[in-house]
Amino acid sequence: MTFKLSIAFYFAATLILFAQSDQRTAMTLEECISLAIENNLDLKATKLTKETWDVNFKQNKNALLPNVNGSYNLGVANGRSIDPFTNGIVNQEFTFSNAALGLDVVAFNGFRLINRWKQVRLNLKSAEMEVEADKQSLILNVTLTYLRVLNAQDLVKLAESRLKTTQGQLDRLRSLYEEETGNPAEYHDLQGQMALDAANIIESKNVLETELINLNTLTNIEESITVAPLNIELDVEMYGYTAQDVFEQALQVFPTIKARDLSLEASEKAIAVARSHYVPEISLFANLNTNYSSAARLFNESGTSIVGTNDFVTINNQEYSIFTQQTNFTSDHIAYRDQFDNNLNSSIGVSVSVPIFNGFRAKNNVALEKIKREEAQTALAQIKLDLKQSIKQSYNAMLTAYERYKLLQNQVDAYNESFRINEIRFNNGVSNSVDYIISKNNMDNAQTNLANVNYEYALRVRILEYYRGNM
Template identity: 85%
Template structure:
């Protein structure tokens, strides 16, 4: 009953796993890498950061150019106000307008703008290196996951082959059992072994499904994909480089190291920017202004006339009014354009701003930037240390996997021959099921270990090549 239940669960689990994977599209490693580079969210985020630094760089570069600003306004004033044309007090509705154009250019400020531009350029190059590092990291992760999928596929094949072999033996013993000529204990031993092999097969298929999910996560595509099985065996050769040689090459080509080097240079430029606050700032300026007022009038002479002055003279006790000749005028509005032309005025000059005391702001800013530089130096040293340790660990694991592969090859050959002999003996009734099962499990486990160490070696070599910049 237990055997039947185990086999039923195996077939149900197999159907479920098959249903999850039957729609997957087989893709090569190169196709998976292309998808990941296009869709990976971490890489997209890094690219957006780089675009931010690109805008920041352009902003600091454009800050070196002169600043030209224009202004224009038009309005209506009611009541008592100042006539912008005459500067006199008027009490009427007044339409006014003015326009201005100004130019401002920083001639010298302790190279602050230039150093900011250089700092932004270094930060941009650092961001570009971060993008390259993220890209290489995606390629590495896809490659490693792809190899893990291939490893899981091989293990599934081994498990299915193992299950098929056990099933064949069980079918042979079932005939003997039903004819009551075989050993019932051996028949039941093989039933138990078949259930164990079925359980291992389900576990292997589940592990494969997990690795496929990881691969799909990295590629970030709605299409379910799987890896194309290798047509050739993985190559096993003695690795040509030592851990120290790999580390020295990594210092020259590893994008993360380059990014931190550039960040350190940018921190040095930030100190120069902060120190420029000690230096006077010299600027050149030029301005052009004009205005308009509806109160401005043009008076035209229309002739002369006699008008009473309000004074008088007394002759013989008789008062006589005093009249005077005066010129008569008529007023007319001055056109908008004429006022703008007539009221033009300009100015040009030099402005000097001398820092005398600003609450030690400059001193504190310099101190803060020096701390940031030390932080950048510490971050660079830490990354180099982590890199060196990672290379050592990967190199040690690679060398161990290489040695284990050679030893496990011998073990597989030995257990293969042992299983062949025990299978013949078991089929001929010379040995018992216990010896057969032990020999079979030894051979199967040796094949599994060989498959694992084969891909372990390939993974470690890929990681070391990644550090060398050959991913």
């Protein structure tokens, strides 16, 4: 009864897993890679960093252009204030306005702007290489995960094939058992083997589900996916490059190496930028200004008149008042545009700023940038060392997988023949169930190991090709 319940549970679990698989969308390797490049969050974050450097590059490039600024204001003044037209003190309400245009050009500052622009340009290129490195790494991870899914699928098929073989033998022994002509122990041994094979299928399917989840995570889509068969032959042929060949080529094409090289070049430009604070800064400037005041007036001659002077003369003891001729004027408002034209003034000149003492800020900045350069050199050396070690490890793992594949091929052939003989002997009642089960397990394990090492070799070759820039 317990055995029947276990088998029933297995078939129920298998139906559930198959139902889940049917709801998935089958995708090719190329489709998975395309989705991962489009949706992967880590790659998006790297791209945003690159876009930030792109904006910084444009900003520093535009800093080489002259600065042109204009200003304009309009207001009302009350009480005691200075008339912008006459610069005299007035105590009245008037409207004022002024406009200005200024030009400022850095003629020389120790090539600070140019070197900073070059520094940011190198950092931008480094960020672009980081994007490419993350992209290639993502492609590799998707490819490896895809191959692991295919491997898990093959292992599920192997496990199901084992179960089918065991089921056939169990059906044969059940007939003998029910007729009470067979060995009951052999029947129960096959029942136990049947349960073991069913458990192996569940475990294999669990591994497959885990790898599919990993692939789903890399592609970052809500829809559950499965994989389509890979249209390549997993033939195991000896890899045509040495570890040193792979390393030397990786130094030329590996994006992470290029990114670190560019960062080192950028640190050299940062030192030049810091040193520019030792030299004077020479700038050219030009300004154009004008203003308006509603208090400004234009006085025009409007005729003459005779007015008393409060003085007098005495003639023959008779006083006579003195009159004089006075020119009369009328006060007219000066138009806004006329005042802007009349009050126009300009200036042009050269400005020199000489660093005399700034608390050793320039010296300390240079020292800090030199430390950053050494950090960049150390980072480059470290990544080359790590790259060399990783290539050696992958190469050795590839060689090991290749040798194991050749050996396991012979083992599979031997155990297949052994199982064929033992199955015939068992069917004819010459051998017992123990010999049959041992022979079957040996064959199954050999086939599983061969399938694993086949994909292991393919994975290691893909990794080495990734280092060579072939993704």
